[in-house]
Structures are given as C-alpha cells and as structure tokens.
Amino acid sequence: MLIHPQINPVALQLGPLAVHWYGLTYLAAFGLFMFLGTRRLRHEPFALIKGESAWSQKDVEDILFMGVMGVVLGGRIGYCLFYKPVYYLNHPLEIFAVWAGGMAFHGGLIGVIVAMLWFARSRGKPWLQVADFVAPCVPTGLAAGRVGNFINGELWGRVCSPDLPWGMVFRGAGDLPRHPSQVYQFLLEGLLLFVLLWLYARKPRHQGQVAAAFLIGYGAFRFIAEFFREPDAHLGILSMGLSMGQWLCVPMLIGGIGLWWLAQRWSEPVGK
DSSP states (O other), X not given: OEEOOOOOSEEEEETTEEEEHHHHHHHHHHHXXXXXXXXXXXXXXXXXXXXXXXXXXHHHHHHHHHHHHHHHHHHHHXXXXXXXXXXXXXXXXXXXXXXXXXXXXXXXXXXXXXXXXHHHHHHTOOHHHHHHHHGGGSHHHHHHHHHHHHHHTOXXXXXXXXXXXXXXXXXXXXXXXXXXXXXXXXXXXXXXXHHHHHHHHTSOEETTHHHHHHHHHHHHHHHHHTTTBOOOTTTOSOGGGOOHHHHHHHHHHHHHHHHHHHHHHHSOEEOO
16 A cells, blocks of 8 residues: 655745646646647648648647637636536636636636637638647647646545555545556556557548547546546536546547547548
C-alpha cells in the first residue's frame, strides 16, 4: 500500500507570485499542442493542396489561442451546468471564481468545438478538416492535466483491495487505499489515446474520421476509467450504476460512431 507523496502544489514562489504545478501542466499541454501541430503541418491534407501550402504556423498558433479560450470558458461553464447547476444558479457570481477550482472536460470539449467552428469560418476551411487536424494533438494535453491532478492529490479513485500493489492512500480521502485513477486516466486517455490517434491519422482517412476516432476513443477510455474513479461527492452514482462522467461519455460515443459512419459514406479518403 502506497502513500500519496506530500507534494507542495506551489512549484515556485517569487514573493507574492506563486507558480503552481497545475498551471505548469497547462503550459506543458499548450507547448505539446504547438509541437504536435507543427508536425501535423507535414501531413496531408494540411501540407499541400494543388502545390500550395494549406495550413501555416500561424494557423496552429491561432487555433491554439482559440482552443485555450474554448477550454477555459467551456470547462468552467460545463462544470457549473453539469455538476452544480443549483448551487451556481443561487450563486451566479461564483461562476467567475475559477481560482476556487471546478472545470469539466466535457464542457471544455464543447468550448473547443465552438472555437474550431469559429476558426474554420474565419479561415474558410472545412470544419471537419480543422477537427481532424486538432484531434491527435489533444491527448498529450489531457495527460499533462492528469499529472497535475496527481500532484494535487485530487480526483482520486475508489477504494480498492489492500492487496493491490499500487493502491494508494490520499490525504483527505480517509485511511483506506484507493485506485490512483489519475494515473489510469493519464495512461488511457493520454498516452494510449495519443499513440492510437497519431498512428490512425497517418493513413488515408475520410474527412471527419480522425475527429470521430477521438470521440470514440476518449469516450470509451473515460467510461472505463470512471469505474475506478471516485464519483463526485455531491452527485454519487446515478441511474444504472453509472457516474456523471460516464453518462457524459455516452453522447460522445454515439456522436463519434455516427460521425465515423457518415464520413465513410459522404467523403473521400484524404491524408497519408
């Protein structure tokens, strides 16, 4: 049985300025997106169309900026709507208190989708092409976020058997060992999903199928990981024995499967 290490959430203190590890993981996520996005510029159909450059470095920078806005706004609004709607309805000004914590991936995903629609319209690019460009660059950022969760000792897992070699006691979660679900999500939704998507995107695919693969892959891996993650205390287990996180994955899976099928029927394979 392991004990969660007492890691100071502040990585660097410069007078009144405190740099938190969680903030650094966000910076790492954005840096990884820039690196992978630049690599994506070498792939078709983003490299050349009729001998001319289809995407540029500035496109990567702009989609990152819009995506960051979508993540922050969508993640916060999604958390307020999905997890504590009554509380924030009664305390509307606290919606802006992002320093108090509370972000939802599924809300952030909606925010990113809106950002991609905005970017696609402003640049005259097909929206599904934009989504296909972005999708393989996202999982490493999710992995970085799970590192931040682990450092902070938050979003811990459900109680596990004391015989589980990697069972861990988290401060604030009692004395029983728990699944380190942040690590599970780091491996599944982060590293494994990245490898699968990156390899999948390197072969000719119908426009929209890479984005669909992200929805299916994340939805499936998150659904599995939720069986080991402690449900939100104020929500608990919902109908059919599923958590809120699992129920939010259901439309992702359905939408991803539907998008993949429609792309297969309505578009020609692109990329290599």
